[in-house]
Amino acid sequence: MNIATSPDSVLGFALEAMERTPDPRLRTVMNALTRHLHAFVQEVKLTEGEFEQALEFIVAIGQATGEKKNEVVLAADILGISTVVALQNNQDPHGESPAALLGPFWRANSPACALGDSIARSGTPGLPLAVAGTVRDATGQPVAGATVDVWQASPIGLYENQDPAQEDMNLRGRFTTDAEGRFHFHSVRPAGYPVPTDGPCGVLLRAQQRHPNRPAHLHFMVSKPGHKVLITQVFADDDQNLESDPTFGVTRRLIGCFALAPDGKSATLQYDFQLEPGEMKFPRPPIP
Template identity: 65%
Template sequence: MRPLPTTPESLLPLVLAAFAETPDARLRQLLASLTTHLHSFVLEHQVSQAEFERAVAFLVGIGQATGETKNEVILAADLLGVSTLVALLNNPGAGGHDSDAALLGPFWRANAPVLEAGASIACDSTAGVALEVSGTVADAEGRPLAGAEVDVWQASPVGLYENQDPQQPEMNLRGRFRTDAEGRYRFRTVFPAGYPVPTDGPCGELLRAQRRHPFRPAHLHFMVSKPGCKVLITQVFPENTEYLDSDPVFGVTTALVGRFEAASGPLPARLRRDFTLAPGETVFPHPPIP
């Protein structure tokens, strides 16, 4: 018969022993470490039954609040800084200042339309300041990558992604572009706007309890890929946009702040952004929403 716990401190060794036969060594390691940290946390802070029940309700709530228009679980990871931590840990700069990774966020959708170079991702009814975006994609040696895919998405000038807004057509402000023989890409859009992260679920309650604001700075999302290279997931923020130093999801790093040329008369605003891809396995993330 296995030993039985007699004190709070005596429980952890029994739990870890139960994990010992887990065949997957990495799963065994991660579960043992996570459980050790959880037990230490509970003991250190003498977590009450009411606090435990509140934590369980939060976890249940973020699952129940996840659906076709938002992923509350990803949002929780974002608000705790975990998404950015994992992105930075697993994607050190590929050799170019503009190629720092960023969190994926809860609004990427797979299979955005493939568009011709120079096309607009904004439907005709999307009002806003015109913006032209261009740049190059290169490998770690600086050689241009032809046929690389540049997947872009953004919120509208009113601060909503198309899946959140019934006034926008399907896949508005989303598109995929292929680089030419010299590694160049370009597209047209409208200037992005900042927006609040969703606050109608448990994550909103968490922000209010912490007296934190929900507003993300304006940004463009990019996912750049090419077979034989690691997928680069990144964002670009205008240098003069609000909330750069208080992004609730901790997604802004110095390298992700870009220089947007302001619109002038009939000329649109402009952004030049070059990307460097590191060699490695081409693995795409699981879409947070359909």
């Protein structure tokens, strides 16, 4: 009889029940997930109280997700899952991915900008930053007409949707590369910032005695038809939290040189991107 008699016996019944799944990929994924979850529960000897806490955490991250933040994405980030997915799906011949996690603050349809424009639209105070680079394809040739979507936190560490003092879509913009694949724009140097800690993810970080502070960075999403969308971040080379990013998003090739001018009154960042051939498929925005 297909009736459970012990903890070990349940897994076989669960896997058998899933065997009729028509989608082979869904069948494979759910089979593996179920096996790992059952093994985890038995390995740690999960108590009923702990199981209840786990379910409450899952419910809470959903309830804490809204127009200002996505706590579900944040949970995947602080557990390192988002970075594992990014690295696993974007390896290159050098063995290190130039991609990085999307994060919980990307918004679709940011303002289209002319090359050289500033994305600091709210009179945002801070150290002026000039950013430039070139987009190339897998063979090293410049990619004209690529879209470079950029977003960042302010010099006080807040994205515009978190900060009433910033106007809508401040520190966000989309640029199109020129005939030589080049782009350039102006902004202000971003600050590092704590991931949101007012929800269940913050409770978890405190329980683990982990700091919440991400190193300063710019987000980029680079795209053109015929190429895989590149989602990445470029980190400030002088940030003290490069080796302790709570989302584990820093890799060596993503550390950029935020060069300070001799007079100390401005900074520059030069950083190039390379696109791989593939489908131009965009992620779902974590927030509206």
